[in-house]
Amino acid sequence: MELRRVEESIFKALMILSLIIVVGSLLGVIGIILWNGLPALNIDMFTQTGGLYGKGGGILNAIIGSVYLAVGGTVLAFFLSTGIAFYLQKEYSGGTRLSSMTRLCLDILWGTPSIVYGAFGFTILIYFQMRASLLAGIIILALLELPIMTRAMEEVIKTVPQELKEVSYSLGATRLETTLNVVSKQALPGLMTGVLIAFGRGIGDAASIMFTAGYTDRIPTSVFDASASLPLAIFFLLNSPQEEVRQKAYASAVMLLLVILAISIATRLLSRKYTKYIIK
């Protein structure tokens, strides 16, 4: 009788310890990055471009490049993802084999390592005999974001009550009208959360754009130029023997981390603020 109580308290202690390790490692990661990166932030970082060598300069090229890449990728992914997520509704796909097949494919794509997306993008570039460019980076990021965005959107769209849609149909609305005016309004916070999460994944990914967007000290002026990015700035600049250049890597990491933190907070606020407009 006593033994099982002892066993329970031992395991409970282990569980609490594990949870402390998990939470502690998150705080540790954030703490170390901010500790090293915040002192590296100064006005030059945001106003000047810079590269692998030399004193001074900043990471403006990486910031602008990342914004172009992640915004472009997210917009492109948004069009595909909303289409797919809406199509997975019963009215369109009829709950058929196609929809479960699509879900499985999306899950597999979601699990595919980003380096494989990079290698895939690279084979496509060779095929068209193109060089690494902003455009190629945007396309690969869109494909990378596609599964995560679609799955997030689809989860929310699934929760829209069927009765609500039926009311709309009974008034003579078509599927498209119902989807745009009823379903997407009802699911709006969820859809926005999906977009934000996908944006976070896109802006932080390095392995996929290493092959496709390249890296340069200049700010791209057309979609056919190569483009720098924050994650690759961290990776390349960290290897420099010069402390000044490494500072730029730390600053880039802080920038990325702040974006991710902002996304995390925004998704919380979204779900709190907009749920009050939703008909339950």
Added chain:
Amino acid sequence: MNIRRLKDNISSRLMLAATVFACLLFFFMFISIYSRASPIFSVVSITDLLFTSEWGPSEGKFGFFPFIMGTLWVTGLATIIAVPISLLSSIYLSEYAGNRLRDAVKPMIDLLAGIPSVVYGLWGVLAVVPFINNTLAPALGVETIGGYGILAGGIVLSIMVFPIIISVTGEVLRSVSHDLREVSLSLGATKWQTIKHVVIRKARPGILAAIILGFSRAFGETMAVLMVVGNVAKVPSSVFDPAYPLPALIANTFGEMMSTPLYDSAILLAALILLIVVLIFNILARMVLIKIERGVI
């Protein structure tokens, strides 16, 4: 009226096209990587590729064995560290923790999943590598190359797979019905006995699926590992040795691979191996999870 029908029709077709595209995307990826990798099969046999250790692209020697072993060591270590910690945390969150703690921890788990892998890599370089170099290795009296190696890679990677194992396990545990728990409790079992003999037993396939998903995430993880694992193409023999996992090989050599014949095929073969392994693991795990969702298991 007709315009509305037309709009509905056209939009539905466009959406169908996007859906079919998503279904075919994986096959596109597979085929285009395979077709780039295939020239190497006619020159070097598959067993030589997978099980020999000599790596000299300029002499036409492509032995992937050290890279495969490097991947397995790092991924294995990460899984060994991550599985007990994640499972215990997840069980605590779903069985013991109150709503307030759960609501406080969930955003943190999501945040762990959202932090980019290069940031984890930088953390590894700034915190884990110096710790191993300055504290752990001298204390244990082992040689490392400046702290870089499998241990650093495994630690960084384990934190990256925490969120996936914790969240999938959480969902699986929540799907175990309350009636089952209550029957066990009503028979006088303690909470832990109920968890051990009823909840976990019921959730076992799902927990296995969670672990597989975590493993396959770790298997393909590139940047964080690349930054801390040392990148030496030798079959490792201890966790303090450096390793050179497949994803790191792909990321490090893409710049030079077009200049040597068959080098690009070899690198894309590495990508193909990753793709196939991850595909198998994902399908296995998803099959189990789909069955749980439908209530078959």
